[in-house]
Amino acid sequence: MSDIEREVRTTAEKAREAAADLAPLSRAVKDHALLGMADALVQHAESIVAANAEDVARAREDGESEAMIDRLSLSVERIGSIADAVREIAELPDPVGEVVRGSTLPNGLELRQIRVPLGVIGLIYEGRPNVTADAAALCLKSGNAALLRGSSSAYSSNTRIVEVLREALDKTEVPTDAVQLVPGTTRDSAKALMRARGLVDVLIPRGGATLIQAVIRDSTVPVIETGEGNCHVYIDASADLDKAVAIAINSKTQRLSTCNTAETLLVHSAIADRFLPLGLKALRELGVTVHGDDQVREIDSEVVPATEADWKTEYLSADLAFKVVDSIDDAIAHIRAYSTGHTEAIVTDSQAAARHFVSRVDSTAVMVNTSTRFTDGGEFGFGAEIGISTQKLHARGPMGLPEMTSTKYVVTGDGHVR
């Protein structure tokens, strides 16, 4: 075992101990600690900004893009927003202790299925230091110890933020080791975290497809897949034209770089003649490059020819794949072949078409006459989310606090035997 592996395992063992003491704590104790964390962030904002300046300077030296530097940069004002987000998490209901199912069995046994924390949650994420406080707060509220493994580019910022949070925990009943930074900035430290099966209960990667796939490939700890979204909007023959244009435009252009942004538009041939001129004009005005099949290009020769790769790509840019289909089943078949199972939308005025689409499209979220951009914990009213799961086991879709828990059965009798 290498030194860094040993160090990471020691950290994970401390998290495990902390998790056992954290699990039975009441909401009041946890909320008090969260408010203390928020206050400490505000109080130490300047020292966090100073640590962040080191990361930013390094990023500039390395010639990083301005977009990346903007995501990395913290100011006293931004830290105030981060603290406010922690306070909002304190206000959310505590999922721990919720009775999910309960009954009295015929023999008089009282059966209760109760939400309990998962235990130790490992987070692997990219260069946004705001995730550090946010993930720590979500884990603490749900009774889980957090092992935070941020990007090396934000290491100084993350180190200082975690110091501040731990100092705040020192003054509370919450064990300080409930929030820890994973030591080291190398791939080896991330790998050691991925191999800590038995110490870490679940790993949640947050970031781009490359990061997520690497974690899935290398981890022996169970992973919750998040975020990849090759999302589709299907315009049915019976769609209202104005709603169809509005939803297509909003799904693609309201924000280009999010996982719930639409990447392919499928249009029924019966409405294509009417939809295409309007839709293509609106997309062009917004600077979107359309990659279309032959039928789209017949109507508008400026459209770039679509290749197989276009149907597969999560562009995350001002590009849109565009195809005319001859039936709703052709649209469903295309989605089945190319979707990552995140979010698909149908625009239709037909009850039968909506019902057919909803029952046959197997994605995390299926939207009826609604923009794909609504798949989001905040929009769904969950208050906060740790990520959007695109897998079928455990949690699917935006993961709020209840999705960060497991359950246990408590069975109470009076000397019952079989």
Add this chain to the structure above:
Amino acid sequence: MSDIEREVRTTAEKAREAAADLAPLSRAVKDHALLGMADALVQHAESIVAANAEDVARAREDGESEAMIDRLSLSVERIGSIADAVREIAELPDPVGEVVRGSTLPNGLELRQIRVPLGVIGLIYEGRPNVTADAAALCLKSGNAALLRGSSSAYSSNTRIVEVLREALDKTEVPTDAVQLVPGTTRDSAKALMRARGLVDVLIPRGGATLIQAVIRDSTVPVIETGEGNCHVYIDASADLDKAVAIAINSKTQRLSTCNTAETLLVHSAIADRFLPLGLKALRELGVTVHGDDQVREIDSEVVPATEADWKTEYLSADLAFKVVDSIDDAIAHIRAYSTGHTEAIVTDSQAAARHFVSRVDSTAVMVNTSTRFTDGGEFGFGAEIGISTQKLHARGPMGLPEMTSTKYVVTGDGHVR
């Protein structure tokens, strides 16, 4: 890719197609198919018994134990019971389509979280051919395609049972490929199933610890861990003596080979003097060998000295590890160190002790004044179970039909954009 790997993948691809067509089918269609399957089993019982006779003859040639041969053997009567179990599954409520959560959002969007099938479920199990029909029926009822990989020792029986089930499905709207046997009897065929990530949604191993650990180690498909149970009974200082003896005896001896059988008894030192003579006498009369620590052996010198290995062992035999502890926290610490997290019981008359134990013992089921033997889908009133999950993600405890599903969000609007 080897021939067998190609064959297994082709089978899995057919399952994937079948799963897509199976998912939207109504309860009525699925129940009709289940009743047809049950009738077909009864109708073809003799040919199943004939196929089974080949497996039994092979087992005898190989010198297998009588217990193993008994588990393997089918008779017309046993097939009748298997068919009855399939009919009982038809009577259970359909989990698919249940609205788990629903609300109307402030902007008027209707949000529904709905149960949907997982898709394709792979079952890897040992030499009990009754599992074949049972697992196929549970998968079908929950809208999932079943890929069945039984033991090579039951291959003739399983092949004939699956033939009969598929002939029954041929006459219904349910796709025939919703039930398939994984081709081949070698380790390579099981491994190919474990590597079919993207085609198979979840693998559930049913059997001994060795099988389960091998599947966890080799599988890239998500696995639900089942069954390992190093279960504890803790007799608190305040326990009622009669209930304590009854629960200890029942937890250990009612059936020796099940995962919810107790393997270690922890007794508080304040009650040890009164409990030990009664408890040890009762255990000895039932033929149980007690492996005790020094304090137990002081009271009864016939007790075998316990070693570290005894605390760790899931005996599944007439052996019991036995330890005196000085406090409830010592009992909890012992359980944390050695338990597999299946089922632990406390016998106590103290509300405070029960509450403390329940909140700090992190196992699938925590029993208060109740035998460990009650952790069971049938006992819990679930009607049927595919196994008992001992992991924290997705499902924990006895897995009924709802635990064989995922969910999806359906969001309905009227042209809603962000």
